[in-house]
Amino acid sequence: MSSARFFDPHIHCTSRTTDDFESMAAAGVRAVVEPAFWLGQPRTTLGSFVDYFASLVGWERFRCSQFGIAHFCAIGLNSKEANNEALAKDVLELVPRFALKEGVVAVGEIGYDEITAAEERAYQWQLDFAAKHDMVVMVHSPHRDKKRGIQRSIEVARECGVPMSKLVIDHNNEETVQDVLDAGAWAAFTIYPFTKMGSERMVEILRKYGPERLIVDSSADWGVSDPLSVPRTAALMLAKGIDPEWVRRATWQNALDAYAQSGQIDVAALLATPVIDQSKLFNDNSVLRGQAPRVLGANPAAVPN
Numbered sequence: 662m663s664s665a666r667f668f669d670p671h672i673h674c675t676s677r678t679t680d681d682f683e684s685m686a687a688a689g690v691r692a693v694v695e696p697a698f699w700l701g702q703p704r705t706t707l708g709s710f711v712d713y714f715a716s717l718v719g720w721e722r723f724r725c726s727q728f729g730i731a732h733f734c735a736i737g738l739n740s741k742e743a744n745n746e747a748l749a750k751d752v753l754e755l756v757p758r759f760a761l762k763e764g765v766v767a768v769g770e771i772g773y774d775e776i777t778a779a780e781e782r783a784y785q786w787q788l789d790f791a792a793k794h795d796m797v798v799m800v801h802s803p804h805r806d807k808k809r810g811i812q813r814s815i816e817v818a819r820e821c822g823v824p825m826s827k828l829v830i831d832h833n834n835e836e837t838v839q840d841v842l843d844a845g846a847w848a849a850f851t852i853y854p855f856t857k858m859g860s861e862r863m864v865e866i867l868r869k870y871g872p873e874r875l876i877v878d879s880s881a882d883w884g885v886s887d888p889l890s891v892p893r894t895a896a897l898m899l900a901k902g903i904d905p906e907w908v909r910r911a912t913w914q915n916a917l918d919a920y921a922q923s924g925q926i927d928v929a930a931l932l933a934t935p936v937i938d939q940s941k942l943f944n945d946n947s948v949l950r951g952q953a954p955r956v957l958g959a960n961p962a963a964v965p966n
């Protein structure tokens with residue numbers, strides 16, 4: 662597997678350890694997108710969002726780079742915390758301050774959780790912002806009432822003028838994939854190790870629908886989840902006789918095509934040997950904890966752009 666290259670376009674790196682990054686890099690994960698989401702318990706002040714968004718464009722990007730993984734992120738107010746309307750109003754005003762920074766490839770993850778009016782207002786506000794700035798949107802879909810939630814997500818995105826080529830709907834399953842493909846949006850699937858959508862089901866979805874606009878991701882976070890979902894699912898797809906080109910598209914190329922629309926991804930650098938320079942610091946801090954730095958790969962100046 663080490664020669665294959667994978668893109669995990671939905672993983673919450675801030676919840677993962679450097680052991681995970683080492684395993685991901687060894688398994689061929691070359692690039693990730695980390696969307697802003699909730700932290701498992703509600704935030705109570707705007708400052709927590711400021712520091713969290715800053716870590717997505719700063720420290721987490723640096724941490725991944727130290728293991729040869731290109732880190733991109735999506736900035737947005739998640740649907741769950743959109744329901745705290747007093748705070749949500751201030752967070753929405755904060756979104757533009759971070760969403761236009763380097764390395765941000767989308768507005769996300771946004772959408773519906775319980776499909777409330779407050780969620781819809783925050784979703785619309787952020788879709789308007791994305792449409793105005795020609796940005797890609799990563800949509801979280803509800804775990805309950807998923808089909809209705811996804812249909813509504815697509816409808817509202819259309820009303821707000823977001824082109825379907827810039828809409829990535831995540832957490833799909835067998836019941837929703839056709840609606841998303843028919844709309845012309847990207848259909849992403851989060852592969853969980855034990856519950857919800859698993860690798861075996863993903864193999865059959867790819868076999869049935871083909872590789873056009875299908876994307877596999879891990880959505881690995883602070884819960885029971887697997888940062889190696891993408892390479893593991895790819896291995897299972899190949900073992901089950903799926904065309905290797907289809908697997909390559911679903912686990913690398915489609916995510917790259919969707920998010921490179923942002924203009925924030927240096928594709929040539931992703932295709933080159935990863936550069937790892939652990940002698941670098943971020944705000945005077947390193948990930949090394951006193952260990953000797955590894956320096957691997959080409960001189961960054963020599964990587965063609």
Ligand SMILES: [Zn+2]
Nearest residue numbers: 696698770880
């Ligand atoms: Zn997520």
